Amino acid sequence: MATSFQPQSNVIQHNGFCVWENIWIPLKDGRQLSARIWMPDLVELEEGGIKPVPAIFEYLPYRKRDGTAQRDESTYPVFAKAGYAGVRVDISGTGESDGVFDDEYSPRELSDGVEAINWIAQQSWCSGKVGMMGISWGGFNALQVAALRPEPLKAVISIGSTVDRYNADIHYKSGCHLNSNLSWSGVMQCFANRPPDPALVGDRWRDMWLERLEGANLILDEWLSHQRYDDFWKHGSIEQNYEALEIPSLVISGWADAYKNAPPKAAENMPGLAKAINGPWVHKYPHFAYPRPRSDFHQEALRWWDRWLCDEQNDAESLPAYRAYISENVRPSLWREHEEGRWVAEENWPSNTITTKKLYLTTDHNLFETSSAGGQLSICSPEDTGIACGEVFALKPDAETPGDQRIDDGGSLVFETDILNDAIEILGQPTLSLNVAIDAPLGNLAVRLIDVHPDGVCHRVCFGVLNLAHRHGNETPEKMEPGQAEDITVTLDHIGYRFLPGHRIRVSISTAYWPLIMPSPYHVTASISMDKNAFLSLPVRAIGNQMTVADEIHMPEPEDTNPLPEYKQITSSKTERRVEKDLAENQTHYFAEDDTGTTEIPGHALRVRHTSFTKWSVNPDTPLGAEATSQWCCYMSRDNWSIKLETNVSMVLNADNFDISGKMIAYEGDKEILARDYRNTIPRDHM
CATH class of the missing domain: 3.40.50.1820 (Alpha/Beta hydrolase fold, catalytic domain)
Known part of the structure; x- marks a missing residue:
């Protein structure tokens, strides 16, 4: 009623x-x-009909x-x-x-x-x-x-969502501990515990704030206490019960976003009407995301709402199962304004236009269509291999996205095709199959698929990681027997990409990918057999490569090229990403610093500012003692009222434990009103 x-x-x-x-x-x-x-x-709320x-x-x-x-x-x-x-x-x-x-x-x-x-x-x-x-x-x-x-x-x-909270969010990935597990806990420790606006709740704002501050737990404790795919992560992972998704669902993401796997998985598995879109974008709404081309999200959404909320017969149900942007010729850059490529559609997903192309790894570091005669190669990556990895989910198309991969290839096993005579276009999830042994019970592998340009510049197309203890699954990890080789598969993220003639395809393998994933307790050497079990599988689009039919769809871009309203910027913003090598101490440090500057919200004159400082430190020769810290500060003010909330979350990686600590200090004006310290030691669980 x-x-x-x-x-x-x-x-x-x-x-x-x-x-x-x-x-x-x-x-x-x-x-x-x-x-x-x-x-x-x-809608006018008056007596009578509306x-x-x-x-x-x-x-x-x-x-x-x-x-x-x-x-x-x-x-x-x-x-x-x-x-x-x-x-x-x-x-x-x-x-x-x-x-x-x-x-x-x-x-x-x-x-x-x-x-x-x-x-x-x-x-x-x-x-x-x-x-x-x-x-x-x-x-x-x-x-x-x-x-x-x-x-x-x-x-x-x-x-920008997921169907799997364990493997496809910001905590863990294929059993590897993501650096964003700590940094995101720092974000939420600060963001979630800010006060309500006194202009809306009145004098009770302070009591509400104190209740939040006093009831706040160090959220990293919970996330780090569940290092395998248990009931904690299964809750909310809709892959556990796809059948429950009965209503029409439009699932969208971007190739530069961490959540690129959700759209095709939705189209493949949801029993209700599910449609999927992947564009070239970072973690933003498609109508103002980068890199361009953008998508007219408003019209896309209104078509969806009109069909399912207003019963308008606009054929939204007849949209292709999966629309994807096929990127090409992408180069790392300080700011990726636009990405070359085109939009394609797959009427069904999985698509019968996709075939598997195998490229075999050889002892000569080649990728061939025929398997190698045998042999073995080994890799023990410096623990700071990975500094060109970018961030788990990029919000800006700058240093948050991957850099030139030649930086990290020096610490990796690298395999490469000859110069391509014909284009190779892929859409789906590449995999790398290997027969591998390590010299320790625990270790990680990172695999990167790379587009090598004619001038040698290397763009990371997609990547995958694997905690080898999770090689048989994430629920019951099992240590490796040192020196005993096993067949394993590393699954890379979904991608749509066209490798152009004149380019090369490269696959790079490392035993470290720092700071994106946290190191294993061991400085691992991996030995890989170069035989019929060592191959890269690429999901090749036959239509895209033959180009015998028209293979491009029109995706309208928004008419408004600057759809975000203008807010008054009181002080300027700043972003920094840098790496420092301390040669005397044999330490590598990765820094991420951001300052939004002070912004005034129109209409009610609330001023807000957020600053962050994150630092990751590792010794290239040992994973033990690696450290990380994430510091956040939030400011809010209006007229004579102001608050500040400072938080700090830190972690040290030891052989058997994660030692974590945290601090939170709240100020009303210049007066400290609450300070809390947190400390805990959490055992490592096959990680």
């Missing part, structure tokens, strides 16, 4: 829509979630008032003018929502999301049909909430 509803805060009128700045969504346990709602002009509209729900911990306001304002006004209510909700314990943040995608978060959907559907301004969308966190929980099957939820759009 629909309920009457009145805005409880300011209503801001715009041309064609209005914004309800803060609406409270009541939960059954007494907590309230805070929402910002964009409403079409046609025309209810469908609602689009987005659910995040990143703060609707300031954190995601700019990107929200690039999209929800468009939706509102098209006849949809946009409902942007802060997760419990973040923004203005009640409670204490507990963890990402927790059972409480998901059940609160179901409650919020049901509440939205019951409002007099809502037609009873709800769509859910988001990027990253909001893309994750859109799929996870959909799997709980709330009746009003009719369709989702999930961008």
